[in-house]
Amino acid sequence: MEFRIERGELTDAVAWAAxxxxxxxxVPVLGGLLLEAADGVLRISGLDYEASARIEVPAGTVRPGKVLVMGRRLLDVCRVLPEGPVECAVEGSRFTVTGSGAGFGLSVLPLDDYPALPPLPEVLGAVDAEEFAAAVADVTVAAGRDDTLPTLTGIRLGLDGDRMTLAATDRYRFAVRRLTWKPAAGDVSADVVVSARRLTEIARSFGRSGPVRLALDSGSAGFERDGMRTTVRLLDGRLPRHDKLFALSDPVTAVTDLAPLVEAVKRVSVVADGDSPLQLAFGSGSVLLQAGYEDDVASQRLPAELRGTEELTVAFKPSYLMDALASFDTPVVRFLLMGPGQRAMVTGHADRAEAAGTAEPVHQHLLMSVKPLV
Incomplete structure (x- = not known):
């Protein structure tokens, strides 16, 4: 086996698969990357028990063949190679990498022990890469971190015709994001749970533009674009449906600008130790943010519109509120409030007129309020 390729192209491909x-x-061979060169194409593959990745890039093939080498060691080598063309070859029991006077020799792993990559499931349609990555980022902040509850560490991926719904919850908050996609058939329907960490990695890895093909079967999800293909095993179980949780009866509505609120939350939270709450006291034309106890306190007042009552005070765990607000990229946010210690909905809007409307927002974040400051 022998091929030639530019250092940058090799590094990017190895990093994507690794x-x-x-x-x-x-199992030592699972730390390896499989490199296959033939007909002017270099194919690099990697896998573990949960996910797989394969990428194809142009390369000048001198001698076709394949080799299995330790993936992270190969990536370290690629990152320190000088810029310019790189020559790679199998010489006896070593894989050599040379370029611009620098040379490396890596031991090879036994090919016979390497498992076959799982096949790509049936392609169901395509979604814009940039919009999908943004939607995944919007909801992943609410995904659980407790591996003893594996389903809650995932993101619900729901398909219903041309609408895709992403949702995540750790039992204390619930984030939902809706977007449109292009199904291959009009009657596509699915409801699965994918690891939030894996889905975030996948969404980021496909870049910022162009369609990504989505594939699903009963056990795995697959994503494919421009010579890149990855699969991930689905998580068992189902996330709770958000429909009833999000149905708030006669909530109080508060609307304020997002950017000043984010800065105020950051500022006031400095004195909020541990899980001590951050209080939002909504009144006529303003909201007062307060945090801290006894001698260490902080406060800031911002303009806000309140509808449904003359005043209402709620409080949230500062990190949860900050995660929710940071997931929005709209100028205005709306709070739907039921009262202290009850559910509260945060939604993003283009302006105050939209916030006053009744259309279903595409991005929603549900939080539980806590006991306000005394």
């Missing part, structure tokens, strides 16, 4: 490799594995 992201699925396990940090530690009892």
């Amino acid at each position: 992201r699925v490799l396990p940090t530690r594995s009892p």
Whole structure:
């Protein structure tokens, strides 16, 4: 096996495939990347028990063949190679990488022990890469971190015709994001749970533009675009449906500008130790943010519109409120409030007129309020 390729192209391809490799594995070959060169194409593949990745890039093939080498070591080598063309070859029991006077020799792993990559499931349609990555980022902040509850560490991926719904919850908050996609058939329907960490990696890896093809079967999800293909095993179980949780009866509505609110939350939260709450006291034309106890306190007042009552005070865990607000990229946010210790909905809007409307927002974040400051 022997091929030639530019250093930058090799590094990018190796990095894309190596992201699925396990940090530690009892099976040594799973730390390897499979390189296959033939007919002017270099194919690089990696996998573990949860995910797989394969990428194809142009390369000058001198001698076709394949080799299995430790993936993270190969990535380290690629990152320190000088810029310019790189020559790679299998010489006996070593894989050599040379370029601009620098040379490396890496030991090879046994090919016979390497498992076959899982096939790509049936392609159901395509979604814009940039919009999908933004939607995943919007909801992943609410995904659980407790591995003893694996389903809650995932993101619900729901398909219903041309509408895609992403949702995540850790039991204390619930984020939902809706977007349109292009199904291959009009009657596409699915409801699965994908690891939030894996889905975030996948969404980021496909870049900022162009369609990404989505594939699903009963056990895995697949994504494919421009010579890049990745699969991830689905999580068992189902996330709670958000429909009833999000149905708030006669809530009080508060509307304010997002950017000043984010800065105020950051500022006032400095004195909020541990899980101590951050209080929002909504009144006529303003909201007063307060945090801290006894001698260490902070406050800031901002303009706000309140509808449904003359005044209402609620409080939230500062980090949860900050995560929710940071997931929006709109100028205005709206709070739908039920009262202290009850559910509260945060939604993003283009302006105050939209916030006053009744159209279903595409991005919603549900939080539980806590006991306000005394």
